[in-house]
Amino acid sequence: MVDDFQAKSDVFMAWLANSSATISNKIVLRDLREHDAGRGVVAISDIAEDELLFSIPRTSVLSVENSDLSTTLRETLQELDPWASLILVMLYEYMRGANSPWKPYFDVLPTEFNTLMFWAEDELAELQASAVRGKIGREGADNLFKEMMMPIIRENQGAFFPREIQANYALSDADLLALAHRMGSTIMAYAFDIEPVELNKEVDEEGYASEEEDEALPKGMVPLADMLNADADRNNARLFYESNVLTMKALKPIAAGEEIFNDYGPLPRSDLLRRYGYITANYAQYDVVEVSLEIVREAIQSESQIPSSVLPYLEDHGIVDSGYDISYQGRSGQNILEDISPELLILIEALLAPAAEFDRLKAKGKLPNVNELSSQGIKCLLNIIRNRAAQYSTSRKEDVDMLFQLAGVPIHAEIAPRKLRRVKMAVEVRIGEKLILEETEKVLEEMAERAGEGLLLKRNERSPQTSANKKRRTT
Structure with a gap:
């Protein structure tokens, strides 16, 4: 007897075939819950x-574009950003039930999420000082749903609640809010940027578009493409955009029996957890620690007074940000300064510069050259790292011991209590961040000693650019 899980998969695949999708007879949609x-x-x-x-x-x-709601509420949808407009469309299509063309698709999408948006406060506390806690956006999402989306839905009851389904969807505001969070989390985890037939985005030499460019693209749910699990090391497929279709192609030979994987891009495990509700060791290579602007200012002010004109000038040049990334260390032959946000290095050297030197740079419209880091800059950066590490309430050794005790708890398995799974993932995230801080501190201590001998560490010349975890490769 086919269980309900498999039956929904079968109906979904049949629906795709009837929708003129082309599916290779060499692949199947499989139940991988045992994995x-x-x-x-x-x-x-x-x-x-x-x-x-x-x-x-x-x-x-x-x-x-494809929903009937775009005809009914065209002007309203055009006024919303791509995320908000798709959430509204998702709510509309979901509440249509069997009347929606995407009903078989909704039936295979998750109804519960393990993303940080749904964690309790005591569970979030296990992340300790990880900067990801400030990026969850629950309050902002609540405000968006309550102040913008609910009034649109209530003012257009006839569109969202047709007479034939009103009896099934007499939803309270609390019900609508919960459903909006579910649709928003579905989009966060599964939606693609839908590139137009003619791509006008600017990309860099590595094929990446800026975060701002991606945010402006329409969002869409691509059936079957979002059924691929992601893996940083085993990525073997990619979605391509053509005039009338979106095609998934193999990036390398794939042997019978192998799973087909997409890739989320270079996301740290903290963001993997925030957006998708799980972590994997394969993404440890992308881990980062974020250092706040405030902690930088405190370290500088302990050494010298910051002139009032410095930060506005740096802000005009795109150097001032709320936080700066320090990424994974330990790559063979890698200069540690290559793993530290260049904007952070410029900020430190500018804030430490003598007034006369800064005025000279400002007059020429220039920024400090951080191909070399001054001895004072090295010491300041070392203090910043130590102060950042002190924000965590446990040591990495204590976390490793705790993780050892949790070793028998599978991260995804349904048999493990949800809270224990979440604690384990949080501990792994904070261990990764503390490892970066420890390794960075160790190298900076050696640099400080060398600086005391009159030696400066040089870094490869590189222009400031968006941090790796804020970039996405365009197809």
């Missing part, structure tokens, strides 16, 4: 590099 991965796409025959895995018509993408 703690929900659904996933698996190869059942050998697949060659560049081979088509499936193609989804653009008309089958769950998007603002």
